[in-house]
Amino acid sequence: MGNWLISAWERFEKAFLVSDRYVAYLNGFKTTLIISLFAVLLGVAVGLILAIIKYTANHVEKNIILTLLNWIANIYIGIIRGTPVYVQLLIIYFIIFAKMNTSPIVAAVLCFGINSSAYVAEIIRAGIEAVDAGQMEAGRSLGLGWGQTMVSIIMPQAIKNILPALGNEFIVLVKETAIVGTIAVRDVTKAAQNVGAITYDLLPPLLITAAMYLVVVIILTKLLSMFERRLAQSDRR
Amino acid sequence: MIDVKHLDKVFGDNHVLKDLNEHIEQGEKVVIVGPSGSGKSTFLRCLNLMEKPTSGHIVFEGKDITEAKSKEVNQIRQKMGMVFQHFNLFPHLSIKDNITLAPVKLKIMTKEEADKKAMELLKRVGLEDKADAYPAQLSGGQKQRIAIVRSLAMNPEVMLFDEPTSALDPEMVGEVLDLMKQLADDGMTMVVVTHEMGFAREVASRVMFMADGYILEQNTPEEFFGNPQNDRLKDFLSKVL
């Protein structure tokens, strides 16, 4: 038992402490968080446009432009959701951005941002739809335009529905981005792989990395539910 | 003030309104009663184009508004207040902001003017201490009274009420009906869809009975309740009175 503990400690030491390897994990995690954050922001920016297109196409009188935009939006969402993000990553980095001097982190943010947008679009659209239909009726009956009602009445309420789901998307991204090492991004999973490659002892670095993800996800999830409770409270004030 | 000509409304397979013709004068208090599914709410909602007629015409103050463009429709709605069964107050705004949102956004009043008007109206209904409260903190009766006040802030020429007390606990129905009575006494033109027969008797200048998409009978309250002609109406009254 004592021997096992000693050897386990030695393995941990090699994986984490020797040559300041823990710095690689920490820097890697910083990268993971940064990519996830900017991917969510990009996802929201693009997802918002998609959501508006899809929502208005269902709620406003038909016109050619809107129908066309909706069709394009659906194709985009269909393709993004219908292909693995790993394949999207390879295509973006090795093919689409091949000729340009794109940093791998930028390619990763773009890939996950685009991927996220297809899901965020639905989150936003659902958040808007979840607002009681009576709200739009009340606004319109007072003489406010459709746009004015959306901006002043519907969206503020929709945001309360959307933010928790967005927070969750961020947490999902933190885990999903573990594949960016394939395109040479030094995230925390890559750090584990690098350390494993030199120690030839794969288990400790992978466990350490898994633990780091787990701790961060637990913390973020806790923060998110605290946030959700605050939001709900403000409804009952 | 409002003319309805050959109004027809179809929802899918459902022919909800059948060739309705009506005329509503200024100062009238028209109360519409009838069984569920009779088309009363749909009729009301066609008046301010919340529902678009399948065919027929709505004429408001001499102008045919049936095919009006949305900008025009918005302006027309400023003159027609609507009160909903489920209040539809804006939960994310304070009571005062609920009232001032539309006038300010539509540039009818400045924020200061709107605030002043809101406080006046709130005082009138005895709810000025709720100005900074939020809808969630109010009772159903208070919410509906605020909803009425919100519409009044736009200085409408006619007020449309879609079953305003149907979602209220019985003890709160009275305070809302009292407010509506006050409005009526002050001369407001009103079209009210309701099940409150007492209100119809007291306040209506005319009571209208709708069933199956038709207006089957309408008369002064005395005649309507005292001397109903239509068999369906007789049947209806026997069940509700």
Place this chain on the structure above:
Amino acid sequence: MKKMVSLACVMALAVSMMAGCSSKSEETKAAETTADTVAETTAETAGESAAAGDSGKLIMATEAGFAPYEYTEDGETVVGVDVDIANEIAKAMGKELEIQNMTFDGALLAVQQGVVDFAAAGISVTPDRQEEMDFTIEYATSKQVVVVKKDAGKIGSVDDVKEGTVVGVQMGTTGDFYCTDDLGCEVKQFSKYAEAALELKNDKLDCIVMDSLPAEQLVAANDDLEILDGELFTDKYAIAVKKGNTELLDQINEVLQQLIDEGKIDEYTINHTTK
């Protein structure tokens, strides 16, 4: 509500500030003053090297699981013989070296596509590869050896590796192709040799076929594995550039020849092998 939004903004700001403080980040170091002057002189001779020409950066693709040629000691900085060579190349060209550490087959793809300027990853020259990319002069020779688990009994000598043998290889390497195409083995492809080593120790593989120097590092770290005598075949390493990029090719060859003549390559190899 507003408080929540501002809290979220503050958190976002905090994260991006942490990002700015990250000191060791080869991939995000900005190309500075030398880059502009260099960019001008090399701009006329752009050729296929769109990546290098503009920014004064020289981008190298590699797979850092191949000591002594490329590996990490601290888990993030790539070092090794190929890195030392690359540094000399960058110095000679007056550019800043940026290393992108990906998978081996990814590195080959990256240089083919022009995502990077060159790939230095212990790449063996083969006719198939020569169709896809251009190679510099050869700078190292490598035996392909067989690594087995001690006393496992399945593979006694190099000749025992034949059709049906379960062999672990790194994806896209000559070992991979030789065993799959030439020998007809049952080949399992891995991204990193460390992964193959684990499988071998768990008896999921009969052997690993890999280059001899990295194999020595591998068995040094794993007492229960050993290298069989003899070699399966021999490879020569070269640096790969995108097909047609003769300008870069010539520049690299110049540096390589000099390093070979000065015995520097051997020196680097010794540096990265003795611990």
